[in-house]
Amino acid sequence: MANRKPLAQRAAEGILDYIRTNDMKPGDRLPTEQELTQLLEVGRGTVREAVQSLASRNILEVRQGAGTFLSDKNGIMEDPLGLSLEPESQKMALDMMDVRLMIEPEIAFKAALHATPEQVQALLDQCSRVEKLIKANKPYREEDALFHKLIGECTGNLVVSRLVPLVTSSVVLNVDVTRDRYRDQTVICHRQVAQAVARHDPETARRAMIMHLHILRSGISDDMTTPLND
DSSP, X not given: OOOOSOHHHHHHHHHHHHHHHTTOOTTOBOOOHXXXXXXXXXXXXXHHHHHHHHHHTTSEEEETTTEEEEOTTTTOOSOTTOGGGSXXXXXXXXXXXXXXXXXXXXXXXXXXXXXXXXXHHHHHHHHHHHHHHHHTXXXXXXXXXXXXXXXXXXXXXXXXXXXXXXXGGGHHHHHHHTTTTTHHHHHHHHHHHHHHHHTTOHHHHHHHHHHHHHHHHHHHHHTTTSXXXX
């Protein structure tokens, strides 16, 4: 039976096969459009449509004048949980924190068990980066989220490494709702988690993550009846 999938869809699947076969990493450059037409045996229009479909799924990133690259977003959509449709509120921040408490302490536990020396160093470096930004009173939310993402990568679990960015999407909301009052505690708790992972001490890593998240959750809970514009 003939393959009835649209040509562009088959081309997109061919590009994904190429990415897997060549063990490409985020930031790696794909072959040129002309090379892909030859590789996939389709026309340029089909290649462009396939690339665009993969870019819309955050799998590829097209940089004008530079080429097409494997995205560092790992195919994760910007708002897979649809949270942008919900009003930003203390209730939403509290719900997100509850989910993080269900998941992240165990992630920290696994990270301490399985982190490689290279991952440990990257985590410690990121911990210092966040600390410097906080102490300099500079924006640190994105770097904070990356710190938690690196903990997920330390587990060696591919599903966890994709899951953590969804969970840490609450970082910006937490900072806004708590009026960023817990930045000093963040420095301390991040360092405790990172050092426990570096020592391969899973129980301490788990406890430090619980403490970190409980401090934030308690602050949100205490403020539930306090207007944000006070």
